[in-house]
Amino acid sequence: MQDCGVGAAVFGWQTSLKGSVMISIWGTGVLVKKRGAMSQYRAQFGMLYNKENGRLMDSNDRKEVLKFIDTLGLDRSVKSKPVLGVDDLLLLLNCHWARDKSVYRTERQRVQYPLILLLLFGTGCRPAELVDAKRKRRDDPGSDDDDLESDVDMGGVEGDSRRPDALCYEDVRLLVVHSPDNSERDVLAMEVKLSHHKGHNKRPKPTIFFFTEVDDPIFCAITHFVSIALADDAFEAPSLNTPKRVFEHKIRGPVNCTELHWKDEMLKTPIFRRDDSEAPLPYNQLHDPLNRLGKMAGIKELLTSYCFRRGTANVVDHAATDAVRDQVMRHNANSALHNGHYANEKVRFDVQSAGLGRPSVDGVLKMLTHMSLMCDPRAPVHVPDEVLAALPPDPIITALEQEREKLKAGAYRIRGTSIEADVRRLTSAISSARTRRRNIISQEYRDEYFRRRPTEDIERHISGQHEEEYVEPVVEYQIPQRRQLVNLICPRVTDITPQNAVKRRIRVAELMLAICKCREVPSRYRLRVSIPPPSIFKEESPELGPLDPIFPLECSKKQCPFCIGDESKSYEQRMGEFCRPATMMNHVENIHLKGRDPKAKIECFHPTCKSQGLVLEKLEYFKSHVELVHKITLRR
Numbered sequence: 001m002q003d004c005g006v007g008a009a010v011f012g013w014q015t016s017l018k019g020s021v022m023i024s025i026w027g028t029g030v031l032v033k034k035r036g037a038m039s040q041y042r043a044q045f046g047m048l049y050n051k052e053n054g055r056l057m058d059s060n061d062r063k064e065v066l067k068f069i070d071t072l073g074l075d076r077s078v079k080s081k082p083v084l085g086v087d088d089l090l091l092l093l094n095c096h097w098a099r100d101k102s103v104y105r106t107e108r109q110r111v112q113y114p115l116i117l118l119l120l121f122g123t124g125c126r127p128a129e130l131v132d133a134k135r136k137r138r139d140d141p142g143s144d145d146d147d148l149e150s151d152v153d154m155g156g157v158e159g160d161s162r163r164p165d166a167l168c169y170e171d172v173r174l175l176v177v178h179s180p181d182n183s184e185r186d187v188l189a190m191e192v193k194l195s196h197h198k199g200h201n202k203r204p205k206p207t208i209f210f211f212t213e214v215d216d217p218i219f220c221a222i223t224h225f226v227s228i229a230l231a232d233d234a235f236e237a238p239s240l241n242t243p244k245r246v247f248e249h250k251i252r253g254p255v256n257c258t259e260l261h262w263k264d265e266m267l268k269t270p271i272f273r274r275d276d277s278e279a280p281l282p283y284n285q286l287h288d289p290l291n292r293l294g295k296m297a298g299i300k301e302l303l304t305s306y307c308f309r310r311g312t313a314n315v316v317d318h319a320a321t322d323a324v325r326d327q328v329m330r331h332n333a334n335s336a337l338h339n340g341h342y343a344n345e346k347v348r349f350d351v352q353s354a355g356l357g358r359p360s361v362d363g364v365l366k367m368l369t370h371m372s373l374m375c376d377p378r379a380p381v382h383v384p385d386e387v388l389a390a391l392p393p394d395p396i397i398t399a400l401e402q403e404r405e406k407l408k409a410g411a412y413r414i415r416g417t418s419i420e421a422d423v424r425r426l427t428s429a430i431s432s433a434r435t436r437r438r439n440i441i442s443q444e445y446r447d448e449y450f451r452r453r454p455t456e457d458i459e460r461h462i463s464g465q466h467e468e469e470y471v472e473p474v475v476e477y478q479i480p481q482r483r484q485l486v487n488l489i490c491p492r493v494t495d496i497t498p499q500n501a502v503k504r505r506i507r508v509a510e511l512m513l514a515i516c517k518c519r520e521v522p523s524r525y526r527l528r529v530s531i532p533p534p535s536i537f538k539e540e541s542p543e544l545g546p547l548d549p550i551f552p553l554e555c556s557k558k559q560c561p562f563c564i565g566d567e568s569k570s571y572e573q574r575m576g577e578f579c580r581p582a583t584m585m586n587h588v589e590n591i592h593l594k595g596r597d598p599k600a601k602i603e604c605f606h607p608t609c610k611s612q613g614l615v616l617e618k619l620e621y622f623k624s625h626v627e628l629v630h631k632i633t634l635r636r
Helices: 005-010 013-026 035-053 059-070 086-098 107-123 146-154 221-231 243-247 284-296 305-319 322-329 337-342 351-356 362-368 385-390 395-408 420-462 480-489 498-516 571-575 581-592 607-611 619-629
Strands: 172-177 187-194 207-212 257-260
Touching (some): 035 059, 086 107, 107 187, 107 207, 107 305, 107 498, 172 221, 221 243, 305 337, 322 337, 385 420, 395 420
C-alpha cells in the first residue's frame, strides 16, 4: 500500500487503481453488490493510503476510482432507515415481557434488557455509551495501531484503567426531590451521565440526561433501575434494601434533595453485565437479542439500536430547537448531520391536506410513520426445518464436510492426534457456514411472507373463505414471578390515582427484584421433572407454617449434584432427573466444572452438606464424596 510509483511505471497507474478496487470487491470472498459499500471501501482505502504514505491520495486518482466504480453496474438503491416511535417501543416491551421464550444466563439480564431499551429511546445514545462495544484486538505483533492502543490504556473516562468502557454506577445519580405539586410524597429522579460518546478519547464531552417517575411502570426507567440496584446490593445505606423504602423515602432537613449514594466498591461496576461477574455486557449480546425481539414482535424491518436513535432525534427535532437536538445527539453545532442521516424519510406533514385546504389527518399520518405499520406477529422468525431440508445442499458446506471426513479417515476420536486442530477448524467453519446459510434463507423466507401475505388475504376475503383466526402463542413461564409481572405491567391502566400508581411501581420493582434472583433452565439442559409423592412432605402446622421441601441424602444416579443445591431454581427443577447418567455427566462437565481448577477446594452443594459447611480439598475428593454419600457417579 506504499506509493504506487513502481506499479505505475510497470503497469500504469490506472491499472494499479483498478486492481486495488477489484481486490476490495473479491478479495474477501464476498461479492459486493451495493455502490454504497464500494464507496465505503474507497474511503477506507484512502485513509489507509494516508496512514502509510503520510499524505492524502491524489484527487485525480480518487476521481479515476469513482469513474471505474461507475462502470461496475453496482446497485445504487439505498436501504430504508426506519424510525421507532413510542407505540413501537410499547410493542417491543410487551413482547419482551410476555412473549419472549429466550433463556438468559441470569434473569437479571431479562430485567436489564428493557432498561437498555428505555435508555436508548430516552437519550438517543449509541450502544457503545451503555455497553462494551470495544473490538477485541487481534494478536498481530506487527500492528502499530496507536489509536487502538490508546483506547485500551484509557479504559474509560479520566484515564482510569479499572473502569470499563460502559455505563457504571458512578455515572448514575439517584435523587429524592420535592414533588412539584407539593404533595406529601417526595419523588425519585435519576441523573445519567453518558461519557463514552463517539470520539470521547480525543474530545471528551459528557452529556447528562434526567429521568423522572412514570405512572406506567413499563415505561419507568427508574423502576427498572431500582430493582437492578437492589439486586446488586449497591446502596450505601443498609436500610435501603426494599423497593418500598426506596420509593417512599422522604427528604429530611432544610435541603431540596437527598442523593442515594452507592457503595464505593460498586462505583466502577458496570450496570449492564453479561452474567453474575462484573464483566460488562458486550455489544453482540445487545445487537442479537434486539434483532430477535424485532422479528418476534412481527416488525418487518430489521430492528437495530439506531432505530431508537433516529426516533429520539426526530422527536426532539419536532419539539426543541436545533441546538438542543444537536446536544442530545452529541452532534457538532450546525453540522447538518441530522438532516443528512437521521431525519425521517417519511414526511411528517399532511402535504395533501395543506394543498387542498382541508383539515389535516394527523392520526392517520402518525400511524403511517411508525415502524409497526406493517407489523404481523404471524410472520415466521426462522425458516421451518422441513423447508430447509427440501433445499439442495450448499456446495461450500458439502466441500468442507468432505474435507473433514477425508481428514478423519473414519476415526471417531481425534483428541490428542495430529489432525485435531485441522478437524476442529473445519468443524467450526462448517458450523458458521450452516448458521450463515440458515440466517440468509430465514430472512428470504420472512421477506417472501410479507410480500405474498397481503395478496393471499385479499383473495381469501373475496372468495369468501374462512379467515384464519390468530391465536396468541402460549408461553409457559418457569418463574412464577414473571407471570405475576406480566399480568401487572402489560395491561394499560389509565384511570389510576397517584397513590395507587406508586403502589403499582413498588410492586413491579419487587417482582423484578425477585426475578433477578432466579434463573431459568435452558431447554437443552432442562431436567426431566419428577415431582415426589406428597408423602415426603410433612403436614403443615398452623404454628410453624409450611415446611421446606425435603431433599433425600441418597439421590438418583441421573440427578445433578450441583442443581440440587441451586436455590434460584424451583423444587421440581432441583429434584429433576436427566434421561440417562451419561447426559447428566456431560451437563456437569460442560456447565458446572468447566474452567474449574481440579486442585482447588470445592464445597458440596447438596442442601444437607451445604448447611453443614462441608468443603472438600479438591475435585477428586468431591467426586468420591458424591459417589459414596449421594450415590451419584461422575467421570474421573
